[in-house]
Amino acid sequence: MKPRWLLLSILSLVSVEAGEMRFWTNTSGQLVEAEMTGVNTVRRAVQVRLKDGSTAEIPIESLSPPDKDYSKQQWALMQAAGGPASATAVAAPAALKLPPRLQPRATADARLAKVLECGGTAEVEAAVIRSLDGFKARQNADGSWGRSNKAAMTGFALQCFYGHGVTPDSAEHGDVIVKGLAYLTSVSKANPHSMLSENWIGGKGGAGTYEHAIAAKALGEACLFGRHGSKPLPGIREAFESAVKLIIAQQTSRGSWTYGGDVIAYRADSNGADLSLANWHFLVLDLARECGVNIAGLDLCMQKAVRYIKDIQTKDGGFGGANRDAHYNQWSLSGGALAGLYLMEGTSAGEGRKASKFLTDFLTAEPPDWNVNCNLYSWHGYAQALCLEGGAAWKSFASAVLRQTLAAQEPDGSFKRGRPNWPASDAADATYRQALCTLLLETPYRCALQ
Numbered sequence: 001m002k003p004r005w006l007l008l009s010i011l012s013l014v015s016v017e018a019g020e021m022r023f024w025t026n027t028s029g030q031l032v033e034a035e036m037t038g039v040n041t042v043r044r045a046v047q048v049r050l051k052d053g054s055t056a057e058i059p060i061e062s063l064s065p066p067d068k069d070y071s072k073q074q075w076a077l078m079q080a081a082g083g084p085a086s087a088t089a090v091a092a093p094a095a096l097k098l099p100p101r102l103q104p105r106a107t108a109d110a111r112l113a114k115v116l117e118c119g120g121t122a123e124v125e126a127a128v129i130r131s132l133d134g135f136k137a138r139q140n141a142d143g144s145w146g147r148s149n150k151a152a153m154t155g156f157a158l159q160c161f162y163g164h165g166v167t168p169d170s171a172e173h174g175d176v177i178v179k180g181l182a183y184l185t186s187v188s189k190a191n192p193h194s195m196l197s198e199n200w201i202g203g204k205g206g207a208g209t210y211e212h213a214i215a216a217k218a219l220g221e222a223c224l225f226g227r228h229g230s231k232p233l234p235g236i237r238e239a240f241e242s243a244v245k246l247i248i249a250q251q252t253s254r255g256s257w258t259y260g261g262d263v264i265a266y267r268a269d270s271n272g273a274d275l276s277l278a279n280w281h282f283l284v285l286d287l288a289r290e291c292g293v294n295i296a297g298l299d300l301c302m303q304k305a306v307r308y309i310k311d312i313q314t315k316d317g318g319f320g321g322a323n324r325d326a327h328y329n330q331w332s333l334s335g336g337a338l339a340g341l342y343l344m345e346g347t348s349a350g351e352g353r354k355a356s357k358f359l360t361d362f363l364t365a366e367p368p369d370w371n372v373n374c375n376l377y378s379w380h381g382y383a384q385a386l387c388l389e390g391g392a393a394w395k396s397f398a399s400a401v402l403r404q405t406l407a408a409q410e411p412d413g414s415f416k417r418g419r420p421n422w423p424a425s426d427a428a429d430a431t432y433r434q435a436l437c438t439l440l441l442e443t444p445y446r447c448a449l450q
Contacts, residue, residue: 024048025064032056032126036070051133052172054165055108056125098228101290104445105165114445118387119399124441127409128164131438134413135160136176138431143179146431149207151187151197154180155215156435162221163439163446167230178233181222184215185235193264194242202267206259206277209250209266213257213280216243220287227291241295244288247281248301255308257281273308275320275333276424279381281305282340302344309341310351317358332425334359335381339447342388352389359385360393368397370404374418375425376436383440387447398444405437 021035024046034048034056046058060068098106104114108125115124135157139145146153158180161173168174168181188194196215197208219240226232250266252258256273259265285302288295314322318330319337338355345352359382368379379401386394408416415437420426427433439446 021051022070024058024067032058032129050108050125050129052129052166052170054129057108057112057122058126059122062122101448102165102224102228104448105163105442107165111165111445114448115402118395118402118444120402120444121406123406124402124444127406128160128438128441130409130411131413131415131434131441132161132164132166132173134434136173137412139176139179143181143183145180146429149197149199149211151184152207152211152214153429153431153435154183155196155211155218156432156439158184158218159214159221160435160438160442162218162225163442165445167225168233169231174231177222181219181233181236184219185239187215188239188242189235193246194239195246195264195266196239196243197265200264202261202263202265204265206265206274208264209257209259209277210280212243212246212265213277213284216240216247216284217280217287219243220284220291223291223293224287237293240288240291241293244284244293244295244298247284248295248297251301251304254311255304255306273312275312275337276328278305278308279333279336279340282309282336282344286340286343306341306345309337310349312337313351313355317354318362319355327424330358331362332375332378332422333381335378335383335385337381339381339384339388342385347389356385356389356393363393363397368401368404370408370418372419373421375420375422376418376427376433376440377425378422379425380436380439383443384447387443401440402444405440408437 021033023033032048032050034050036046037049037055038047046060046063047055048058049055104110111125112122115121135145140150144150144154145157158177161177166173166177168177170177184196187196187198191200193200195208195212197211199205199208199211219236222233222236223240226236247257250257250268252268252273253271254273256275256278258267258270258272258274258277260270261267282305285298285305288298289302309319312319314330316322316330318334320328320330320333323329324331334355338352338359341349341352341355363382366373382397383401386397405415408418410416414430414434417428417433427436
């Protein structure tokens with residue numbers, strides 16, 4: 001039963017003056033540092049302002065008993081002082097005129113609405129901020145993240161910031177983003193091919209090709225926000241356009257990408273294909289088009305990529321190999337490929353509907369379980385595809401994954417390692433795991449088309 005004071009407050013409270021910055025604890029023991037600014041009488045939630053200036057709402061029913069007592073006392077003090085002043089919601093920076101695709105990221109209210117739509121809770125906002133604070137604390141002196149494959153880890157971390165609507169204009173995390181972007185542009189300038197990897201030289205494995213696409217995705221996010229009013233940073237668009245040009249040039253005749261070259265890590269003349277690698281490249285091509293870059297061959301490159309996805313669809317409807325015991329297969333890669341198809345061609349394609357049924361049937365038979373099949377790499381792809389599609393399958397997957405990801409977060413913003421059943425989809429590296437978990441939490445508003 002709710003305390004009498006709470007029921008009375010919900011009925012009568014319109015808004016309140018800001019209180020002190022303090023830690024709020026929900027009934028699950030999760031913390032968020034914020035100040036109370038009001039109460040949303042419709043959603044029955046306490047309104048708070050977080051350290052970075054963004055706003056959030058905490059459902060009253062989820063507050064710990066001490067926080068409920070604090071809210072009661074805070075309200076009583078404000079009433080004794082003559083009543084609350086009118087409060088207004090904190091919106092996106094006035095300089096940003098965001099397109100529909102980015103608007104769900106712009107404010108805490110917009111983010112919360114998307115999270116609630118798919119069965120998530122307000123705890124997602126606090127968890128993402130905790131992770132971003134963790135990334136800030138663990139950024140390397142040169143602006144990068146991680147100990148190896150630093151361009152990829154930096155790209156992942158920056159995607160997490162931009163996925164939450166944080167830009168170089170942010171008072172709390174703006175400098176973090178600027179340093180991360182500066183690192184990536186320095187890597188781009190450090191080799192004659194503008195490849196976004198310190199492992200760009202041929203004959204040394206394929207990690208550099210993955211790094212390039214992942215880092216390029218982060219630069220594309222920076223360009224997209226910059227196009228709509230975010231603080232312009234020198235060299236970002238040039239580095240992104242150079243990255244896209246390299247991707248176009250290195251596409252194989254089959255419409256995919258692979259590695260093993262002699263000069264650089266890519267190998268365009270192999271007539272080969274690697275869907276795991278290609279899935280990251282699809283995301284960059286979509287961003288390039290969204291950013292309005294004028295690069296010769298971009299449209300043709302996307303057409304070839306779409307044709308490649310359709311060519312590898314199995315009779316089951318998935319994309320990739322039909323041998324489940326293989327290193328990568330249609331069960332682990334169909335999510336990323338379907339997301340690429342949706343982004344580059346739309347959600348009405350017949351191949352997409354067939355793949356969606358395959359994916360939905362599979363996830364119904366084997367629902368996501370942190371302790372049984374925690375394949376974060378694959379979950380990342382599933383989440384993007386299902387979110388773009390929307391509907392019951394997305395809500396079922398999202399509610400399960402968001403809940404389990406929240407439960408796995410540590411106080412420093414990192415995440416406990418789950419138990420995968422596909423080693424190739426594991427995320428053993430702590431930075432990589434934190435990024436994938438954060439991107440999963442952000443998916444409801446990061447991948448929303450409007």
